[in-house]
């Protein structure tokens with residue numbers, strides 16, 4: 002791919018081989034790039050990366066000599082990894098990349114002046130970034146440049162995005178805009194908003210005495226089918242496909258569910274992201290050893306909705322790979 006030319010002949014390192022790490026590594030590897038993955042020794046992902054035929058080294062070793070280093074450990078782990086293994090090993094003029102602006106924007110990492118700093122943030126979960134790539138398509142990416150001492154950091158970011166996202170739309174942004182919109186989207190809409198909406202719908206039907214399996218299909222399973230239509234064709238075409246009955250209900254009821262109060266709360270959520278309050282609370286939570294998050298995880302894994310969902314998936318995906326995601 003001519004778009005990747007600027008990466009050819011450069012030593013490329015990806016730190017971390019998790020959700021994003023495996024996707025960036027394997028997508029670029031499939032396009033003929035030579036990559037090394039940097040990991041802590043003896044870890045599970047070390048074994049996984051080697052099994053996938055990827056070169057693996059200790060983080061400090063993988064960073065030394067690298068021209069481009071893409072930093073893909075969890076956000077909360079990055080400051081210590083940077084301090085202990087990355088900072089002193091980055092060579093002058095190297096390009097340090099992120100998939101999310103969190104640590105740069107909130108100044109948890111202040112990169113040395115001798116390196117270039119960029120971002121390639123795929124707008125999708127890592128496992129989908131890989132799965133969609135394997136099907137010959139791509140996930141769009143946001144790119145940004147924070148520090149450009151070599152004069153061609155934008156070209157490096159674009160090339161990385163073209164590789165990982167297979168040339169599907171690149172949108173240029175800033176670390177600030179990506180950080181604030183990404184946190185807002187995942188909390189208010191994509192993850193927090195959607196799961197609570199599905200949960201509340203499911204609970205309402207089950208509490209009213211309806212069959213939980215019917216409630217699950219209605220409020221969770223079918224969500225993907227409706228959203229797939231929005232994804233592929235937009236709101237109008239989705240509304241064209243549903244019945245007039247559903248479309249009428251959509252217009253009159255949607256606004257009773259997402260009210261002015263909900264929109265007011267969205268503004269407050271955005272405010273807490275903009276003023277750093279959310280980032281502070283998240284970092285405090287990681288410092289408790291994820292006490293609150295562990296409690297939430299076990300609450301949800303034991304919940305009725307998950308129990309019914311697991312049964313429903315067996316029915317729908319009998320033997321298909323989707324069952325094992």
Ligand SMILES: NC(=O)C1=CN([C@@H]2O[C@H](COP(=O)(O)OP(=O)(O)OC[C@H]3O[C@@H](n4cnc5c(N)ncnc54)[C@H](OP(=O)(O)O)[C@@H]3O)[C@@H](O)[C@H]2O)C=CC1
Nearest residue numbers: 017018019020021044045046073074075078100101126127
């Ligand atoms: N998840 C996603 O889909 C998206 C993530 N992003 C961003 O991408 C970045 C990576 O996130 P994500 O892929 O979710 O991360 P993961 O949690 O999947 O990363 C796990 C990887 O990081 C390694 N790791 C974890 N902790 C440490 C540590 N303390 N020291 C060294 N290595 C460590 C793990 O190795 P080990 O086996 O040793 O634990 C593993 O290889 C973040 O900036 C995130 O915001 C952006 C878009 C979407």
Ligand SMILES: CC(=O)[C@](C)(O)C(=O)O
Nearest residue numbers: 123124125126127183187
């Ligand atoms: C998958 C993605 O884009 C998220 C939701 O922003 C994330 O995992 O941080």
Ligand SMILES: [Mg+2]
Nearest residue numbers: 124125183187
């Ligand atoms: Mg995101």
Ligand SMILES: [Mg+2]
Nearest residue numbers: 101183184187
């Ligand atoms: Mg995110």
